[in-house]
Amino acid sequence: MHYIGIDIGGTSIKAGRTDESGVVAAARKTPTPATNLDALIAAIAELVDKLRESLPISGLGVGIPGLRNAQTGVVQTSPHIPSIRDVNLEQRLAERIQMPVITENDANAGAYGEWVSGAGKGLQHMIYITLGTGLGSGLILDRKLFRGFSGYAGELGHTVVEPDGRPCACGAVGCLETRVSAKGIVQTAKEANFGKGSFTAEDVYNAATQGEKTAIQVFQETGRYLGIACANLINLLNPQAIVIGGGVMASGGLLLDAAREEARRRALAPSLRNCEIVQSHLWPDAGIIGAAMLARDNS
Amino acid sequence: MHYIGIDIGGTSIKAGRTDESGVVAAARKTPTPATNLDALIAAIAELVDKLRESLPISGLGVGIPGLRNAQTGVVQTSPHIPSIRDVNLEQRLAERIQMPVITENDANAGAYGEWVSGAGKGLQHMIYITLGTGLGSGLILDRKLFRGFSGYAGELGHTVVEPDGRPCACGAVGCLETRVSAKGIVQTAKEANFGKGSFTAEDVYNAATQGEKTAIQVFQETGRYLGIACANLINLLNPQAIVIGGGVMASGGLLLDAAREEARRRALAPSLRNCEIVQSHLWPDAGIIGAAMLARDNS
Numbered sequence: 001m002h003y004i005g006i007d008i009g010g011t012s013i014k015a016g017r018t019d020e021s022g023v024v025a026a027a028r029k030t031p032t033p034a035t036n037l038d039a040l041i042a043a044i045a046e047l048v049d050k051l052r053e054s055l056p057i058s059g060l061g062v063g064i065p066g067l068r069n070a071q072t073g074v075v076q077t078s079p080h081i082p083s084i085r086d087v088n089l090e091q092r093l094a095e096r097i098q099m100p101v102i103t104e105n106d107a108n109a110g111a112y113g114e115w116v117s118g119a120g121k122g123l124q125h126m127i128y129i130t131l132g133t134g135l136g137s138g139l140i141l142d143r144k145l146f147r148g149f150s151g152y153a154g155e156l157g158h159t160v161v162e163p164d165g166r167p168c169a170c171g172a173v174g175c176l177e178t179r180v181s182a183k184g185i186v187q188t189a190k191e192a193n194f195g196k197g198s199f200t201a202e203d204v205y206n207a208a209t210q211g212e213k214t215a216i217q218v219f220q221e222t223g224r225y226l227g228i229a230c231a232n233l234i235n236l237l238n239p240q241a242i243v244i245g246g247g248v249m250a251s252g253g254l255l256l257d258a259a260r261e262e263a264r265r266r267a268l269a270p271s272l273r274n275c276e277i278v279q280s281h282l283w284p285d286a287g288i289i290g291a292a293m294l295a296r297d298n299s
Numbered sequence: 300m301h302y303i304g305i306d307i308g309g310t311s312i313k314a315g316r317t318d319e320s321g322v323v324a325a326a327r328k329t330p331t332p333a334t335n336l337d338a339l340i341a342a343i344a345e346l347v348d349k350l351r352e353s354l355p356i357s358g359l360g361v362g363i364p365g366l367r368n369a370q371t372g373v374v375q376t377s378p379h380i381p382s383i384r385d386v387n388l389e390q391r392l393a394e395r396i397q398m399p400v401i402t403e404n405d406a407n408a409g410a411y412g413e414w415v416s417g418a419g420k421g422l423q424h425m426i427y428i429t430l431g432t433g434l435g436s437g438l439i440l441d442r443k444l445f446r447g448f449s450g451y452a453g454e455l456g457h458t459v460v461e462p463d464g465r466p467c468a469c470g471a472v473g474c475l476e477t478r479v480s481a482k483g484i485v486q487t488a489k490e491a492n493f494g495k496g497s498f499t500a501e502d503v504y505n506a507a508t509q510g511e512k513t514a515i516q517v518f519q520e521t522g523r524y525l526g527i528a529c530a531n532l533i534n535l536l537n538p539q540a541i542v543i544g545g546g547v548m549a550s551g552g553l554l555l556d557a558a559r560e561e562a563r564r565r566a567l568a569p570s571l572r573n574c575e576i577v578q579s580h581l582w583p584d585a586g587i588i589g590a591a592m593l594a595r596d597n598s
């Protein structure tokens with residue numbers, strides 16, 4: 001059996017064909033047509049066609065950076081991809097490519113991938129956090145992807161870490177995402193007078209690895225907030241693992257060490273004892289693999 | 300069928316005999332022997348004897364303010380009742396009173412009660428928060444009491460609302476409980492110069508209902524933190540209801556109104572739309588009823 005998993009990002013769509021256990025056999029990438037739904041669907045259909053290679057494909061899974069209503073399958077809103085709004089992308093794609101399609105929030109798909117074959121493989125309860133431009137998360141509770149009542153569960157990025165903190169893209173203030181994300185890191189670095197002109201979270205990371213003190217402090221401060229979020233999850237949900245992936249985590253241990261230290265300081269000892277805070281095993285393919293495995297398990 | 304539910308508090312043990320649907324037919328109360336385990340067991344056995352009234356009792360459920368290991372049944376620790384520490388109270392009680400016994404964290408029992416026959420009756424996903432001296436909570440996810448890996452889930456009181464906030468009894472700082480609890484209210488009132496000498500949260504509430512401005516502000520500030528916690532739960536778990544009970548909530552709407560307003564400001568609109576923030580229906584019996592119904596459903 002073969003499956004295709006797709007991860008729609010703000011700038012590119014990544015796609016992979018996997019076997020039944022989630023191993024990626026072939027992969028493709030294309031820019032995201034963010035403002036035109038027909039072009040987006042055409043781009044996905046083209047990726048599927050190229051990956052198909054005359055093999056029989058049993059299903060397509062698509063991760064979307066947005067809120068998908070689990071009851072109707074409609075994606076309500078996708079902040080970075082304005083063309084996906086109140087659309088049943090599942091239906092539209094199935095008509096176009098003639099195979100079973102399932103859509104899912106992208107962080108939920110990533111969580112599912114890490115749970116099927118990554119750092120949280122087979123655990124009863126695990127949480128996946130993905131740090132990119134923003135912060136996404138997905139919950140595996142009782143060996144199932146936990147979607148909540150409408151399908152919107154897992155918005156850890158919009159839980160509050162500072163009641164009067166930074167304004168967030170969601171309209172609230174003090175959300176975790178304003179601190180722990182590429183955007184948050186750049187903001188923290190600016191406030192610490194890290195450098196003049198424009199720079200990226202990666203620039204800050206590179207400076208930190210070269211021993212630049214301000215940059216190291218920025219990562220430690222970011223890690224502190226990540227650790228607070230981990231402690232909150234441990235105390236509230238008592239999971240076995242918190243798996244952290246995404247572009248920002250690709251930068252490695254600096255953030256993770258600070259997060260672990262802060263979580264140790266705040267989580268209840270009996271709950272902390274049973275929870276590992278670890279790096280993603282599947283990055284950058286967690287989303288693709290998870291989407292493909294969701295197609296497998298829902299067909 | 301008859302069941303007995305018991306709610307062990309720091310100062311008193313409350314007990315009730317219920318029918319199969321959780322309706323309380325008879326109730327009793329006795330002071331808690333907090334430092335002597337044998338005396339505690341004897342007190343519970345006496346309550347059971349008195350409530351039994353020669354009826355056949357199918358099971359006993361006991362809510363405990365502490366962390367119960369769901370895998371072993373052992374209560375690790377109960378901060379307010381030092382005698383319950385690393386004890387399998389279930390086993391000890393079953394030997395003594397000769398009937399099936401189940402123990403559970405008291406807020407979890409309350410959540411179960413509100414879900415079986417209270418404000419969250421039959422919902423797929425609901426969260427119960429109980430405001431007393433401290434803050435407890437229990438999660439019903441996918442129509443089941445969610446215990447987490449070890450049984451310690453639901454410690455909302457120890458999630459962080461202020462990274463550098465007040466010291467908490469758990470050893471960390473800035474936990475929700477330091478703000479939203481009887482103790483937290485008294486502290487906030489002290490900081491606002493509410494009154495001289497010693498006073499209780501109830502005194503502050505009484506002043507607020509009489510229009511005393513500082514007291515009203517104290518409740519609004521407390522409600523604001525409760526609202527932040529509600530928004531966090533809504534964004535993370537997308538539940539249908541957050542049910543709030545406990546002694547502090549008995550004081551009514553002032554806190555609830557402020558919490559709802561703050562949650563509206565912070566929760567993601569599509570998730571907020573499907574979630575009600577409501578007062579407990581079963582207070583002060585949620586814990587008793589929930590414990591009895593846990594005995595029913597686990598026997």
